[in-house]
Amino acid sequence: MSLDFGQIRRSEHLPARIAAQMAREITDGHILPGSKLPTEHFLASSFGVSRSVVREAIAQLRNEGLVETRQGVGAFATEMKARQTIRIEQDDLHDRASFRDLFHLRMPLEIEAAGLAARHHADSDLVKLDQCLATMMGAEKWTDQGIVADLLFHRIIAAATGNEYFALFVGFIAERISLAINAARAVAALEEIVEVTIAEHVAIRDAIASRDPQRAREAMKKHLLGAAARLDLVLES
CATH class of the missing domain: 1.10.10.10 (Winged helix-like DNA-binding domain superfamily/Winged helix DNA-binding domain)
Known part of the structure; x- marks a missing residue:
């Protein structure tokens, strides 16, 4: 693609x-x-x-x-x-190089967030992740609500680290990545891309639930590399 x-x-x-x-x-x-x-x-x-x-x-x-x-x-x-604002204008991300740079920033942040969430999450965090997955798998998975649930999934992981700065930065980046989700859905077979994305999120959730930080990091890395590939972006990792 x-x-x-x-x-x-x-x-x-x-x-x-x-x-x-x-x-x-x-x-x-x-x-x-x-x-x-x-x-x-x-x-x-x-x-x-x-x-x-x-x-x-x-x-x-x-x-x-x-x-x-x-x-x-x-x-x-x-x-x-x-105000402690971090702002990236949406127009800046219509450039391929800028978008790839944002993905490069996302990689270490979200991979480490997954590892920390595996160590520090509460049972309530898993309940929230499961609620997101239920939306992503349900009738709304083809709609904007599926995308909203996808973004919320990543913010919950960031919050589960117990480090408010992860929640701040990952939350900010996740909103920008919403552009990527929409773009990938627009150019690929929707059913295929949604099912693959769901499987990647389930693997992340299960790894976090197992309290295995390395497994959680690997699951998140696989998802992020897959997300980049679906946008025809090649990342150094």
Whole structure:
């Protein structure tokens, strides 16, 4: 398979597009620091998307340091002094070299995250991973919800390390990789690529559950190399 990187632009993930638009509103000062964002219902209606898509967009903004969420209250634009933003514009990733560089960064982070998650995860983390897999395997696996579950799977592993910096950086990168998932689905036989991806995620989950760090690292490495290959990217490893 040879991927035309123009396909990434055409297949850009809805939450990423919405997050980019909201980020511009925040950084341009149209949404003031400390102010509350509109409700999920209002945003979903305004953008013409589901509330789950809005939640993914807000999660991305949270990973970028532009938004903080308060349980039971809502989402707020962070104060300027509290912002520790890492931002890669979506347009930068339409270049093959830049996209490959992001995958190179992803490799050591997510491989080590899998190893640490194997050591430190709680039973509740496995429950969350299983919930993601259930969505990825269910009727929604062909839809955007399957992609949302895929991204959440990786964020849960990062959180299971017990190291908040893994959660921050892996979460940020995972949102950018949503472009890759959409692009790969667009150019390959959907049934084949979804089933292969599910099998790779099951192997990662089982390795983490076994509390075998090396097995978990190897399973994650196999998945990441496979994901890169599906985008016709050759990684040094």
